[in-house]
Amino acid sequence: xxxxxxVADAARARVFCREGLGEVEEVHSLAHPESRLxxxxxxxxxxxxxxxxGATSVRQTxxxxxxxxxxxxxxxxxxxxxxKELRMAxxxxxxxxAAAPNFLGRLRAKLDDAxxxxxxxxxxxxxxRASREEIADKLGV
Numbered sequence: 201x202x203x204x205x206x207v208a209d210a211a212r213a214r215v216f217c218r219e220g221l222g223e224v225e226e227v228h229s230l231a232h233p234e235s236r237l238x239x240x241x242x243x244x245x246x247x248x249x250x251x252x253x254g255a256t257s258v259r260q261t262x263x264x265x266x267x268x269x270x271x272x273x274x275x276x277x278x279x280x281x282x283x284k285e286l287r288m289a290x291x292x293x294x295x296x297x298a299a300a301p302n303f304l305g306r307l308r309a310k311l312d313d314a315x316x317x318x319x320x321x322x323x324x325x326x327x328x329r330a331s332r333e334e335i336a337d338k339l340g341v
Contacts, residue, residue: 201293207327209300210272224336280310298323
């Protein structure tokens with residue numbers, strides 16, 4: 201059985217693989233540097249402001265959006281696509297996912313049904329800075 205372990209936060213993911221009873225090996229690393237930027241440094245569309253004629257007031261016409269949320273969603277979509285590719289290439293029999301709590305929900309929402317069924321375990325902890333041995337121990341694989 202080939203089991204993939206994905207540890208992630210909104211800006212970085214590390215992918216490990218364990219085949220059968222073999223050692224856990226790091227096989228891939230993905231980064232999303234936009235998630236580390238200051239929100240003001242990210243390009244966004246217009247403000248959605250409407251100036252009232254004959255008055256000095258400005259009214260907000262669209263909902264405020266958090267660019268950091270958008271970047272986290274983009275990275276979650278990228279990771280879900282990566283997991284789907286592994287599944288479709290018959291390279292993965294199971295997944296274990298550990299992610300920062302707020303990012304784990306985003307990632308779950310982006311997984312297609314077939315890939316989500318291969319997720320054996322989820323852990324709402326950020327282990328992106330942990331060693332390979334610590335990750336294998338904490339995730340019990």
